[in-house]
Amino acid sequence: MTAVEQRFREFKMPDVGEGLTEAEILKWFVAPGDTVTDGQVVCEVETAKAAVELPIPFDGVVHELRFDEGATVDVGTPIISVDTNPGAGEAAPQAAPAAEAPAAEKPAAAAEPGEKEGRQANLVGYGAAPASTKRRPRKPQPGLQRSAPAPSAGAPAPQEPAPAPAPARHEATPAPAPELNGSGRTARPLAKPPVRKLAKDLGIDLETVTPSGADGIITREDVHAAAEAVQAARETPVAAPSAAVAAAPARERRVPVKGVRKATAQAMVHSAFTAPHVTEFVTVDVTRTMKLVADLKQDPELSGLRVNPLLLVAKALLVAIRRNPDINATWDEDNQEIVYKDYVNLGIAAATPRGLIVPNIKDADAKTLPELASALGELVTTAREGKTTPAAMSGGTITITNVGVFGIDAGTPIINPGESAILAFGAVKLQPWVHKGEVKPRQVTTLALSFDHRLVDGELGSKVLADVAAVLERPKRLITWA
Numbered sequence: 392m393t394a395v396e397q398r399f400r401e402f403k404m405p406d407v408g409e410g411l412t413e414a415e416i417l418k419w420f421v422a423p424g425d426t427v428t429d430g431q432v433v434c435e436v437e438t439a440k441a442a443v444e445l446p447i448p449f450d451g452v453v454h455e456l457r458f459d460e461g462a463t464v465d466v467g468t469p470i471i472s473v474d475t476n477p478g479a480g481e482a483a484p485q486a487a488p489a490a491e492a493p494a495a496e497k498p499a500a501a502a503e504p505g506e507k508e509g510r511q512a513n514l515v516g517y518g519a520a521p522a523s524t525k526r527r528p529r530k531p532q533p534g535l536q537r538s539a540p541a542p543s544a545g546a547p548a549p550q551e552p553a554p555a556p557a558p559a560r561h562e563a564t565p566a567p568a569p570e571l572n573g574s575g576r577t578a579r580p581l582a583k584p585p586v587r588k589l590a591k592d593l594g595i596d597l598e599t600v601t602p603s604g605a606d607g608i609i610t611r612e613d614v615h616a617a618a619e620a621v622q623a624a625r626e627t628p629v630a631a632p633s634a635a636v637a638a639a640p641a642r643e644r645r646v647p648v649k650g651v652r653k654a655t656a657q658a659m660v661h662s663a664f665t666a667p668h669v670t671e672f673v674t675v676d677v678t679r680t681m682k683l684v685a686d687l688k689q690d691p692e693l694s695g696l697r698v699n700p701l702l703l704v705a706k707a708l709l710v711a712i713r714r715n716p717d718i719n720a721t722w723d724e725d726n727q728e729i730v731y732k733d734y735v736n737l738g739i740a741a742a743t744p745r746g747l748i749v750p751n752i753k754d755a756d757a758k759t760l761p762e763l764a765s766a767l768g769e770l771v772t773t774a775r776e777g778k779t780t781p782a783a784m785s786g787g788t789i790t791i792t793n794v795g796v797f798g799i800d801a802g803t804p805i806i807n808p809g810e811s812a813i814l815a816f817g818a819v820k821l822q823p824w825v826h827k828g829e830v831k832p833r834q835v836t837t838l839a840l841s842f843d844h845r846l847v848d849g850e851l852g853s854k855v856l857a858d859v860a861a862v863l864e865r866p867k868r869l870i871t872w873a
Contacts, residue, residue, distance in 0.1 A: 398476045400449055401469035407436070407443045407781060414438045415463045415650050416470065425453045433471060436464075437650045437745065441779045451475040462585040463649055582609040592647065593618045651746040658808045666722070666843040670803040671852055675860040676824050678834040683866045692761055697768035701793050703866060704816050704859070705737060705763060708791060709756050710872050711858035718855045719788050720811050722845050729846045738790035738807055739767065741774040749807050750779045751787035791816060801837040812842040812852070814859065836863075 404414060414436040421433045432444045433453075451473035458464055580597040582590070586609055590597050593614060600617045602609040648656065680703050687698045712719050712735055720731045737755035741748055750773070752758070752766045773779050790807045795818035804813045817837040824833035840856040862868045 398474060399454055399472050400451065400475050402433070402445075402447050402449075402471045402473065403469050404436070404464045404466050405445065406466045407438055407445070411438050411466060411781070413463055413465050414443075416458055416460055417442060418460055419456060421453050421456075421471075423453050423455060427451060427453060427473060438781060441651070441748065441781055441784065442745070442777045443780065447471070447473065449473065449475060452477040459583060459585045462588075580609055581607050586611055586614060590614045590617075592645070595621070651743075651748060655747050659805050662806050662808045665724075666806055667845060668803070668806065668841050669844045669847075669849070669852065670839055670841040671849075671856050672801055672837060672839050673856055673860045674835060674837045675864050676826065676833045677819060677836050677863045680863045680866050681819065681834045687760075693764060696761060696764040697771065698764055700795075700819060701739075701791070701816065702760070702764050702767060703869075704793075704814075704863065705739075705755070705767065705791060706760060706869060707859045707862035707866075708789070708814055708855075709735060709737065710862055710869060711855045712789065713756065714858055714872065715851060715855050717851055718812055718842070718847060720846055721788070721809055722811070722843060732788050734788070736786050736788045738787035738810070739770055740790060740792035740804075740807075740813075741771060741779075743774055743777060745777060748774060748779055748784060749787060749790055750774060750783040751790075753786070789813070795819060795836065801839045803839065804841050806841055806843055810843075811847055812840060812855070814856075815839040815841075838863075 407414065417435045417437050419434050421427060421431075427433060427447050428450050429448060430446045433447045435442055435444050437443075454472045454474045457468075457470050457472070464470055580600065581602065581604075582597055587597065589611060590600070590609075595614055595617050597609060597614075600609050600613050603613050604610045677700070680700065684698060684700055684703060687693050716733075717731065719735055720729050723730050734754055735756035736751040736753050738749045738751040741750065750770050752763070752770060755763060755766070758766060770779075770783075773783070787807060787810055789810055790804075790813040792804050792813060793816045794802055794804075795816050798818050800817045800820075802815050802817075804815045806813050815838065817839070819834050819836045821832050822835040823830050824835055825831075826833055838856060838860060840852060840859075842852040842855075858872075862872070
C-alpha cells in the first residue's frame with residue numbers, strides 16, 4: 392500500500408442487514424472539508440428493510456463524497472474517502488477523473504504529486520466533483536481538448552484554432568461535435584452515476600446534452616432541461632412549428648421502484664406464487680372487548696401505555712397459538728421440512744411513508760399484557776419515525792395486519808415470507824346483532840386468517856381463527872384459557 396493510499400482511507404457501503412446487496416443514500420451529514428471522528432454518523436441510507444444511520448470507523452477530514460443523495464450503491468462500494476493525515480500537506484486524490492488520459496499516456500511532467508508512473512485511472516465515468524477534492528484546479532489551455540494530456544513543462548502549446556463559442560445553457564440546439572481523446576476515440580460524456588441513471592430513466596441520450604458543470608460535467612439540471620426540450624418539441628404542432636404552445640401539465644408520474652417498496656413487492660410476489668394461500672373469515676361481537684379496552688385505559692398498571700383493541704387482538708392470537716402451536720411454523724423448501732417454533736415473534740404490519748414494513752415483537756408469547764402494550768407502542772412509534780432496524784424486521788413467525796384503522800371490514804392478506812399465517816383485523820362498527828335472543832346494537836368486527844396450506848390444513852386454521860374470535864367475544868377467556 393502506497394503512502395497516499397494509507398493516508399486516504401475509503402469507507403465502503405456495509406451490509407447493515409442480513410444479506411442485503413444495496414442501499415440508497417438518503418442524506419449526507421458531512422461535506423468535503425469537514426472533520427470526522429471514529430463513530431460519527433456521516434450519512435443515512437435506506438436498505439430494502441429500513442433507514443439506517445452509518446457511523447464512520449476512523450478519524451480524519453472528509454476528502455470526497457463518492458455519490459450524491461438519492462444514489463443506490465452496492466454493498467462493498469466506497470462511498471466516502473477521508474484524509475487521515477490532513478496536516479501532511481496537499482496530496483493527489485486516489486482516483487483520477489474519467490476525462491483525463493490514462494497514466495500510461497501522460498507525460499511524466501504532467502503527473503500529479505504522489506501519482507506513480509504507469510498507474511491506471513479508475514472510476515471511469517464518475518467525472519470530477521468540484522466540491523469534493525482539495526487538489527489545485529487546472530487552468531484550461533485555449534485550443535486544447537478536455538481529454539488530451541497536459542503539455543510537459545517548457546513544451547510549446549499545440550497550434551489549433553480556438554473553439555467556437557458554446558451555445559447558451561439549456562438551449563435546444565444541436566449538440567457540439569464530439570471531442571476526441573488521446574487515442575483518437577470519441578470522448579464519453581462526463582456525468583456522475585446518478586445523473587446517468589436519471590438520463591436513462593428519462594430516455595435522454597447524454598451525447599445530445601450540453602454540459603454546464605465545471606470541466607464539462609453534465610448535471611441533473613442539464614438532463615432535466617434536455618428532457619423539457621424534448622417534451623416541448625413533441626407537443627409543438629407540426630403544421631405550425633413557430634406557434635407558441637403552452638406545455639400541458641403532466642398527467643403521469645414515474646417513481647423508481649427501490650428500497651422498502653422494491654423489497655415488499657418482491658417478497659409479496661414470491662409469497663403469493665409460492666405458498667398456496669387459504670383465507671377464512673369470521674364475524675364476531677366484540678362489545679365486551681371494547682368495554683375491557685375502556686377499563687384498561689383507566690388501569691394504573693397500564694398508565695402511559697398504548698391500550699387499544701389491537702392490543703387485545705394480539706393477546707387473543709397469542710392465546711390461540713398456545714392452544715394450537717402447530718400454526719407457529721414455517722416451510723423449509725430446500726430441506727423439505729416443516730420447522731415448528733417454540734417462540735412467537737409477533738409481526739405487526741405498519742404503513743410508513745417509505746412503504747409497508749413488518750417489524751416484530753420478539754418473544755411476544757412470554758410477555759405480560761403491560762409488557763406487550765409497551766412493546767407495541769415502541770414498535771409503532773419507531774416505525775412512524777422511520778427508525779426501525781433490519782433486525783427488528785427479521786425472524787418473525789406470525790403477523791397481524793390492522794386494516795380496520797382504514798375503515799376496511801376485511802381482506803385476503805398475503806402471508807409474510809417465512810411465516811405460515813397472517814391475521815387481518817377489520818374495522819369495529821356498531822351493527823344490529825342478535826344478543827340473548829334479541830336484536831341489539833353491538834360492536835362487531837370481521838377477522839380474516841390467511842395461512843399456508845402446505846403445512847396448515849383447514850382444521851388447524853379454523854381452530855386458530857375460532858379461538859381468536861372466542862377470546863374477543865368473551866375476553867375473560869384470556870384468564871380461563873391462559
